[in-house]
Amino acid sequence: MTEAENFSDCTVLHEDTVKAVQAQMPDEPQFYDLADLYKVFGDTTRIKILWALDIHEMCVCDLAVLLNVTKSAISHQLRILRQENLVKPRREGKEVFYSLADDHVRSIFEKGLEHINEL
């Protein structure tokens, strides 16, 4: 970021608008949290996992078969989903069944579908 860029003619012209918007913007951490959440939805494997778990709880192995990737890949992605509090595990013997942590996932999906289906 150069100084020249920071003080172009255009900016001086719209100084009031920029300052007003600046005052209404949330602080940095909020943006990072939001971005991290959406980043999770920005991968087809993870979207498929979430979609599947929304239909029925499943173990790692089943998800691997369903999505045609290794158990390892599924496990890595489930860790990310756990970290974002989107899924929760339930151990039953040797298997670990995963399900959605709450119904935010469903409503976030709905909003996304609304958008892409309107084009």
Next chain:
Amino acid sequence: MTEAENFSDCTVLHEDTVKAVQAQMPDEPQFYDLADLYKVFGDTTRIKILWALDIHEMCVCDLAVLLNVTKSAISHQLRILRQENLVKPRREGKEVFYSLADDHVRSIFEKGLEHINEL
């Protein structure tokens, strides 16, 4: 993806569940479109742009100052946002003012915030 992985003991056990879920899953393109949409929200610069435009329409130069990155970076990101039909441009002389294309952005944000504010 190895064959061994595809036909583990576990899978045979839950064959019915997997098949039922498989039948209810949307087809591949739908997942790609969804992922592409969310990918857009998965970057702080883009989130900030969208948030800012939700408050007030702005030109490229103003956004650059507000977010403290180069006009080039803003322009690149705006192209992505245009491609996903999230923002629309309006030329006025030398400047191009951008605004939100519809109010999906706002409702998608709301769902995201609901989730992160509940932890």
Next chain:
DNA sequence: ATAACAATTGAACAATTGTTCAACTGTTAT
């Protein structure tokens, strides 16, 4: 104890992404 299987983890790798720089287009004013 040991074998068998589900799941997790870390390292390595290729692929994708976001930024900047430099060159270019478009518009306005002199």
Next chain:
DNA sequence: ATAACAGTTGAACAATTGTTCAATTGTTAT
């Protein structure tokens, strides 16, 4: 016409990401 500024574009680069492989942990049954 030419200068000045807003915006766009493509190339290059560093950083991040998603996958697989190999090794490890956890659980159950023999």
